[in-house]
Amino acid sequence: LIEYFPRFYRKIKSTxxxxxxxxxxxxxxxxxFGRDIRIEHPEYVSLGDNVxxxxxxxxxxVKHKSENNTPKILKNPSLIIGDRTYIGxxxxxxxxxxxxxxxxxxxxxxxxxxxxxxxxERNDLPIKDQDLMDSGPVEIxxxxxxxxxxxxxxxxxxxxxxxxxAGAVVTRDxxxxxxxxxxxxxxxxxxxxx
Ligand SMILES: CC(C)(COP(=O)(O)OP(=O)(O)OC[C@H]1O[C@@H](n2cnc3c(N)ncnc32)[C@H](O)[C@@H]1OP(=O)(O)O)[C@@H](O)C(=O)NCCC(=O)NCCS
Numbered sequence: 571l572i573e574y575f576p577r578f579y580r581k582i583k584s585t586x587x588x589x590x591x592x593x594x595x596x597x598x599x600x601x602x603f604g605r606d607i608r609i610e611h612p613e614y615v616s617l618g619d620n621v622x623x624x625x626x627x628x629x630x631x632v633k634h635k636s637e638n639n640t641p642k643i644l645k646n647p648s649l650i651i652g653d654r655t656y657i658g659x660x661x662x663x664x665x666x667x668x669x670x671x672x673x674x675x676x677x678x679x680x681x682x683x684x685x686x687x688x689x690x691e692r693n694d695l696p697i698k699d700q701d702l703m704d705s706g707p708v709e710i711x712x713x714x715x716x717x718x719x720x721x722x723x724x725x726x727x728x729x730x731x732x733x734x735x736a737g738a739v740v741t742r743d744x745x746x747x748x749x750x751x752x753x754x755x756x757x758x759x760x761x762x763x764x
Contacts (some may be wrong), residue, residue: 598653599639602679603618611643614665618653627661632686632701634666644704652712672712672730682721683708711746 587603594612598619601702607623609615611631623629631649633641649665651657652673659679664687666678671677689700708723710716714728717736728734728744735751735758744750747761 595648604659611647614643615649615651617651618655620654621651622656624657624659624661624679626655626659627663628665629657630665632664632666632702634686634704641702651662658718666702668707670707671710672714674713676715676754677710678718678720678736680718680719681716682712684722685724687724717751733761737753 594696596616602622604625608627614631650670655675661681664684687705695697711730714730722740729746733749738755739753741754749759
């Protein structure tokens with residue numbers, strides 16, 4: 571019984587979390603919610619089957635500032651995480667409009683993915699008080715592996731089965747089956763096709 575207790579405990583915990591996140595826009599079967607994860611505005615977030623959200627990951631639908639300086643959510647944001655995708659510890663996903671992560675994607679620890687950035691063109695305001703902007707959608711193709719500590723900036727499409735090397739900052743699209751690394755990320759090889 572003792573041997574099975576931790577599993578039982580985890581099961582209870584994940585069931586409670588499922589209830590807590592029952593207002594997700596969509597949630598597949600067998601989703602794993604790790605410790606102290608945070609999902610802000612789950613009503614715009616869809617998780618496929620067997621998605622694994624590891625400890626301390628933070629998924630947020632971000633409010634942008636409208637004309638009268640009142641933060642509000644854009645009309646119809648959508649953050650989609652496909653079946654069997656794994657999100658590592660301390661990963662941060664900041665979505666103001668559209669982020670789509672495909673199926674079977676491996677997102678390592680401490681990855682940042684965002685479609686949002688701060689305005690910084692006004693000199694009369696600190697940047698923290700300038701409007702957040704929808705800076706273009708982010709898409710990560712199925713089967714890709716995003717290395718530890720990678721940042722994926724707005725308006726980026728990463729193709730299928732790509733590898734993004736540890737610590738890269740992705741500033742341009744990466745075509746299917748490529749490995750990219752560095753700051754800014756450059757393609758270092760085309761992965762062998764079967
Ligand atoms: C990208 C990666 C998969 C490439 O591995 P690989 O195919 O064995 O490539 P190599 O080690 O032969 O490196 C090829 C070149 O890219 C460079 N390179 C490799 N990874 C790099 C990285 N993360 N950043 C910058 N340059 C990198 C190498 O220095 C080498 O350059 P050179 O030809 O001038 O010597 C690997 O280096 C990596 O970053 N893995 C991610 C590890 C990780 O995040 N683990 C988390 C656990 S899930």
